[in-house]
Amino acid sequence: MPVRQSDVARLAGVSPRTVSNVVSGYTHVSAEVREKVQAAIDELGYRRSDAARGLRLGRTGVIALAVPSLRERYFADLAEAVVQRAEEHDLTVMVEVTGGDRERERLVLGGGRSSLTDGALMSAVGLTRTDAKYAAGASYPLVLIGDRQLPGPFDQVSIPNEEGAAAAVHHLVKQGCRRIALLGTPEANRSGELRLRGYLTALDEAGIAVGPPRILRADWTRREGQRVVAEMLRGDLEAGIEWPDALFAMNDSLALGALAALAELGVRVPTEMAVVGFDDVEEARFSNPPLTSVSPSVEEIARLSVELLVSRLEDPARRGRRLASRYELRQRASSIG
Numbered sequence: 392m393p394v395r396q397s398d399v400a401r402l403a404g405v406s407p408r409t410v411s412n413v414v415s416g417y418t419h420v421s422a423e424v425r426e427k428v429q430a431a432i433d434e435l436g437y438r439r440s441d442a443a444r445g446l447r448l449g450r451t452g453v454i455a456l457a458v459p460s461l462r463e464r465y466f467a468d469l470a471e472a473v474v475q476r477a478e479e480h481d482l483t484v485m486v487e488v489t490g491g492d493r494e495r496e497r498l499v500l501g502g503g504r505s506s507l508t509d510g511a512l513m514s515a516v517g518l519t520r521t522d523a524k525y526a527a528g529a530s531y532p533l534v535l536i537g538d539r540q541l542p543g544p545f546d547q548v549s550i551p552n553e554e555g556a557a558a559a560v561h562h563l564v565k566q567g568c569r570r571i572a573l574l575g576t577p578e579a580n581r582s583g584e585l586r587l588r589g590y591l592t593a594l595d596e597a598g599i600a601v602g603p604p605r606i607l608r609a610d611w612t613r614r615e616g617q618r619v620v621a622e623m624l625r626g627d628l629e630a631g632i633e634w635p636d637a638l639f640a641m642n643d644s645l646a647l648g649a650l651a652a653l654a655e656l657g658v659r660v661p662t663e664m665a666v667v668g669f670d671d672v673e674e675a676r677f678s679n680p681p682l683t684s685v686s687p688s689v690e691e692i693a694r695l696s697v698e699l700l701v702s703r704l705e706d707p708a709r710r711g712r713r714l715a716s717r718y719e720l721r722q723r724a725s726s727i728g
Contacts, residue, residue, distance in 0.1 A: 454510050455484070455486075455499065456513075457499045457511055458514045459489055460491070465672055472692070473693045476696075487503070489516075493519075513536065536550075547711070556589030556669065558685065561596075566661070572635035572639070576611070576641075577606070591604060614648060637666070638665070647668070666683070667725070675721070684723075688718060
C-alpha cells in the first residue's frame with residue numbers, strides 16, 4: 392500500500408498541510424519541523440506523486456517547445472538548453488517540430504496538445520500578425536522566441552539579429568574587407584530580413600555601400616551554402632569578375648558550407664576570403680579554420696523564455712513582456728589573418 396502524506400504527518404506529529412509545505416519547498420517552515428518531517432519521510436519511504444499534484448493544480452508539469460527543425464544545430468542547442476532550464480522548475484519539455492509550416496504553428500498558438508502541456512515556447516517562422524486571432528489566450532500561455540511579433544498579451548524573447556549582423560560586417564571592415572557579400576536568402580524569414588538590414592546599415596556606415604550589394608541567395612543549409620559559393624567562385628573566375636573578399640553568412644550552416652566550397656577550390660581563408668557566420672553553433676569552434684560567428688546566447692534565450700512561461704503560469708493575467716537576449720561576436724581564424 393502506498394505511503395500517503397497523512398501517514399508522514401501522523402508519524403511526524405504535524406498536519407498533512409505541513410508535510411505538503413515541506414515537500415513543496417515552502418520556505419516558511421521552521422528547521423525543527425522540517426527535520427521531523429524529513430525524518431518521517433525517510434523512515435516511511437514516502438515519494439511525492441507529481442501526477443496527483445498536477446491534477447490538484449490543474450497542470451501537467453509538461454511544456455511544449457515548438458521549433459522549425461532539429462536538423463539545424465541552433466535549434467537543437469536551443470532545445471537542449473530549454474530542457475535543462477525547465478528541469479530547474481520541475482518541468483518536462485515536449486519538443487514539437489513544425490517545419491516552419493504556418494498551419495502547424497497556428498495549432499501551437501491555439502493550444503496545440505493543450506491536454507498534455509501547460510503552455511508553450513515557440514520559434515515561429517510562418518505566422519503573421521493576423522494569426523493572433525487563433526491564440527488560446529490565458530488558458531494556454533505562449534512565449535515567442537525570435538522576431539516574429541504578434542499583437543496581444545504575448546511574452547517574447549527576441550534575438551539581436553540586426554545588431555549582430557551589423558557587428559559582423561563592422562568586424563570584417565576592420566579586417567580590411569571591402570567587397571563583402573551576403574550569403575543566404577533574406578526573404579526566408581523575419582530573422583533574415585533583420586540580418587539583411589544590419590548588413591546594409593553596416594556597409595552604409597563604413598562608406599562602402601557603392602552600387603547594389605552582392606547577395607548570394609541560398610537556403611539556410613550547409614549543402615546550399617557549399618553549392619552556391621562554389622558556383623559563384625567558378626562563375627566569377629570564368630567571367631573575370633573579382634571575387635568578394637569576405638562572406639557574411641546568415642547562419643552558421645551556410646558559413647560551414649561556404650568553408651567547404653572554399654577549401655575544395657583552394658581559396659585561402661581568411662587571406663583571400665574571410666567568412667563570418669551567425670548562431671555560434673558548436674561546430675563553429677571545430678571547423679577548419681574555426682569560424683567567426685555572432686553568438687546570440689542560446690543559454691540566455693532558454694533561461695528568459697522558461698522564466699517568462701513559469702511567470703505566466705503563476706500569473707495568467709499579467710501584461711505581456713518583451714525581452715531581448717544579448718549577443719557576442721566570437722572572433723576566430725576564419726576572419727582574422
